[in-house]
Amino acid sequence: xxTPKPPVRPPGERTRTRRPGxxxxxxxxxxxxxxxxxxxxxxxxxxxxxxxRAIATAAGVTPAMIxxxxxxxxxxxxxxxxxxxxxxxGEIRGHLEGRDNDAGALVEGFVGGMHATIxxxxxxxxxxxxxxxxxxxALRELLVNRIAEQIPRRLAAAFAQAQQSxxxxxxxxxxxxxxxxxxxxxxxxxxxxxxQQVFDSDDLDTTALQHHxxxxxxxxxETDHAP
Amino acid sequence: xxTPKPPVRPPGERTRTRRPGxxxxxxxxxxxxxxxxxxxxxxxxxxxxxxxRAIATAAGVTPAMIxxxxxxxxxxxxxxxxxxxxxxxGEIRGHLEGRDNDAGALVEGFVGGMHATIxxxxxxxxxxxxxxxxxxxALRELLVNRIAEQIPRRLAAAFAQAQQSxxxxxxxxxxxxxxxxxxxxxxxxxxxxxxQQVFDSDDLDTTALQHHxxxxxxxxxETDHAP
DNA sequence: CCAATATTTAAATGCGCGGTTAATTAATTT
DNA sequence: AAATTAATTAACCGCGCATTTAAATATTGG
Numbered sequence: 001x002x003t004p005k006p007p008v009r010p011p012g013e014r015t016r017t018r019r020p021g022x023x024x025x026x027x028x029x030x031x032x033x034x035x036x037x038x039x040x041x042x043x044x045x046x047x048x049x050x051x052x053r054a055i056a057t058a059a060g061v062t063p064a065m066i067x068x069x070x071x072x073x074x075x076x077x078x079x080x081x082x083x084x085x086x087x088x089x090g091e092i093r094g095h096l097e098g099r100d101n102d103a104g105a106l107v108e109g110f111v112g113g114m115h116a117t118i119x120x121x122x123x124x125x126x127x128x129x130x131x132x133x134x135x136x137x138a139l140r141e142l143l144v145n146r147i148a149e150q151i152p153r154r155l156a157a158a159f160a161q162a163q164q165s166x167x168x169x170x171x172x173x174x175x176x177x178x179x180x181x182x183x184x185x186x187x188x189x190x191x192x193x194x195x196q197q198v199f200d201s202d203d204l205d206t207t208a209l210q211h212h213x214x215x216x217x218x219x220x221x222e223t224d225h226a227p
Numbered sequence: 228x229x230t231p232k233p234p235v236r237p238p239g240e241r242t243r244t245r246r247p248g249x250x251x252x253x254x255x256x257x258x259x260x261x262x263x264x265x266x267x268x269x270x271x272x273x274x275x276x277x278x279x280r281a282i283a284t285a286a287g288v289t290p291a292m293i294x295x296x297x298x299x300x301x302x303x304x305x306x307x308x309x310x311x312x313x314x315x316x317g318e319i320r321g322h323l324e325g326r327d328n329d330a331g332a333l334v335e336g337f338v339g340g341m342h343a344t345i346x347x348x349x350x351x352x353x354x355x356x357x358x359x360x361x362x363x364x365a366l367r368e369l370l371v372n373r374i375a376e377q378i379p380r381r382l383a384a385a386f387a388q389a390q391q392s393x394x395x396x397x398x399x400x401x402x403x404x405x406x407x408x409x410x411x412x413x414x415x416x417x418x419x420x421x422x423q424q425v426f427d428s429d430d431l432d433t434t435a436l437q438h439h440x441x442x443x444x445x446x447x448x449e450t451d452h453a454p
Numbered sequence: 455c456c457a458a459t460a461t462t463t464a465a466a467t468g469c470g471c472g473g474t475t476a477a478t479t480a481a482t483t484t
Numbered sequence: 485a486a487a488t489t490a491a492t493t494a495a496c497c498g499c500g501c502a503t504t505t506a507a508a509t510a511t512t513g514g
Contacts, residue, residue, distance in 0.1 A: 030461090045363065048276060052502060062463055067503065107448065126362060133356055133418055136272065140421065148425045156426065169450055171442035173435060175426045179418065180443055183410035191360055191406065194367070198375045199383065199402045208400060215398035216407055220447035221334065223396055257491085279472060289493055294473065 031069045033059040038076055039084050043123035046130045047077060047138040081142060088124060092117050093150050103162035106155060107181065107217060114185040115210050125190030152178045184213050258296045260286040265303055266311050270350035273357045274304060274365040308369060315351060319344050320377050330389035333382060334408065334444060341412040342437050352417030379405045411440050 037059040041050040052073060056063040070076040095113025099105040118124050131137035159174035168174075188195075188209055196202055264286040268277040279300060283290040297303040322340025326332040345351050358364035386401035395401075415422075415436055423429055 046273075046361070051500090053500090063502075064463070064504085065461085068461075073502070104448065129356065129360055133414075133421065134273070134361075135353060135420060143421070144424055152422075152425050166450060169442060169446055169448055171438070171446070172448070173431065173439045175422070175428070175431065176415070176436060176439040177443070179415045179422050180411055180440070182418075183414040184407055187410040187414045188403070188406045191409075193362060194360065194370075195379075195402070195406050197371055198379050201402070204400065204403065209403060211398070212400045212403040213407070215396060216404070216444075216447065218447045218449065219396055219398070220443065220445045220449075221331065221396055221399070222445065222447075223393060278470090280470090290472080291474080291493070292491085295491075300472070 030059070030061055030065060034061070034066060034069060034076070035080055035084055038080050039123060039127075042077075042080065042131070042138075043127040052076075077138060081139070085127075085139070085142070086146075088117065088121055089147055089150070091120075096151070096154070100154075100158050101161075103159055103168045106158055108214070110155065110181055111185055111210060111213055111217070115189075115206055118186075118189050119206070125186050125192075128186055129190045152182075155181070184217065188213075257286070257288055257292060261288070261293060261296060261303070262307055262311055265307050266350060266354075269304075269307065269358070269365075270353040279303075304365060308366070312354075312366070312369070313373075315344060315348050316374055316377070318347075323378070323381070327381075327385050328388075330386055330395045333385055335441065337382065337408055338412055338437060338440055338444070342416075342433055345413075345416050346433070352413050352419075355413055356417045379409075382408070411444065415440075 034055065037055045038050065041055050041058065052063045052066050055076075056066060059065075066072070066076055070079055092113055095109050095116070096106060099109050127139070131139040132143050155178045156175045159168060159172075159177050162168040163170060163172070163174055189206065192206075192209075196204065261282065264282045265277070268282050268285065279290045279293050282303075283293060286292075293299070293303055297306055319340055322336050322343070323333060326336050354366070358366040359370050382405045383402045386395060386399075386404050389395040390397060390399070390401055416433065419433075419436075423431065
């Protein structure tokens with residue numbers, strides 16, 4: 001009987017002074033904060049491994065708020081896709097606009113656009129590796145159904161046309177060139193923390209990477225045109 | 228009292244006729260089968276998401292066998308690393324032997340060796356994406372501590388030397404070239420199911436990919452040397 | 455100023471996980 | 485052939501998760 005129930009309040013974490021009830025004014029953007037916290041957790045730990053408790057805590061609310069605003073785990077993911085992911089996909093697509101008839105310009109636009117987009121949204125490569133590249137990823141369906149037509153298939157078609165008119169290395173495969181482009185942009189940026197650790201260097205910034213990538217794409221390993 | 232305890236045996240799954248007790252002869256390789264099942268599950272679902280129950284079921288035993296043979300979840304991973312993963316790393320390294328002073332031969336050896344190794348061990352790219360590339364992956368430490376010196380740093384050093392003696396495109400970064408090589412081999416092979424779905428084609432086999440990759444690496448996008 | 459409504463928390467619920475234990479049977483040793 | 489050891493299963497335990505419910509508090513509308 002010594003402790004009937006004094007709010008045991010574990011001293012760690014954050015000051016849990018909030019009692020139930022509608023708050024006074026201040027917090028009107030709980031929904032937005034939840035979306036941001038969810039996106040960050042998805043990128044850092046993967047969608048499946050993201051705990052609603054952790055997302056809610058990061059947003060400064062209780063997990064029940066996720067049910068209240070979205071309806072559940074699956075609906076939260078859906079909302080993140082619609083309101084956070086798809087706008088960024090549109091941004092990437094925008095960097096290709098009006099370059100459809102020049103393979104070189106298209107490649108430059110893709111490489112540059114990808115770097116620019118990731119500069120603004122650093123979570124993108126991590127999320128992509130976990131949820132698109134990995135089989136069973138939560139965003140794979142999204143890529144295949146809603147993005148494939150807008151970006152990769154469009155690029156491949158443009159490359160095929162350039163190749164037919166003799167303006168692209170005929171030993172390449174237009175579709176695989178799209179894969180190579182992703183492997184030379186999204187992949188190295190996703191792996192940046194890894195190779196910085198492997199090569200023990202921070203001096204290799206994304207500008208250097210962009211330079212290197214364009215050099216490799218245009219000339220390959222060769223030292224020069226005229227030996 | 229109508230059902231005192233008739234072995235309720237749920238009719239689905241597999242015939243669970245096995246009663247407790249040491250089996251008669253046949254199954255002497257349970258440990259090996261558990262290692263294989265664990266590796267497969269790691270590649271398919273990720274290490275963290277692999278349930279001991281599922282691994283045990285796939286190996287045809289009960290989860291308690293994992294405790295019996297290995298001691299627990301962590302020890303099982305350790306055994307898979309030592310007895311399944313590291314031998315394959317050695318195999319990859321073998322493909323580079325004796326080519327250290329020729330950047331071109333090194334690149335060819337890496338691309339060809341990677342394709343050959345993955346042909347024999349198709350789980351490799353999937354596992355690598357999930358557990359090395361992704362932050363927080365269970366095999367990242369392994370790469371940094373035990374593999375980095377044997378493969379990536381060695382390649383980078385050889386490329387730097389070739390570049391200094393004028394036998395490699397001077398606009399490239401030797402270390403980033405290693406990253407590019409991985410992005411043009413391991414990555415496309417890991418993503419194969421994805422781009423086969425995106426481009427709606429199975430005709431792009433790994434031979435075509437190898438051809439394309441070497442073409443891109445040697446000449447880049449250019450149509451030819453002498454225009 | 456009172457009733458209805460919106461927003462929030464704490465607590466309860468139920469399920470599935472990793473790991474362990476006791477019992478059971480075969481093989482091996484003496 | 486008896487005793488010991490090895491291999492195996494079923495059943496159990498406690499924990500952490502997503503979700504639901506009830507209560508509490510503020511805002512809004514009449």
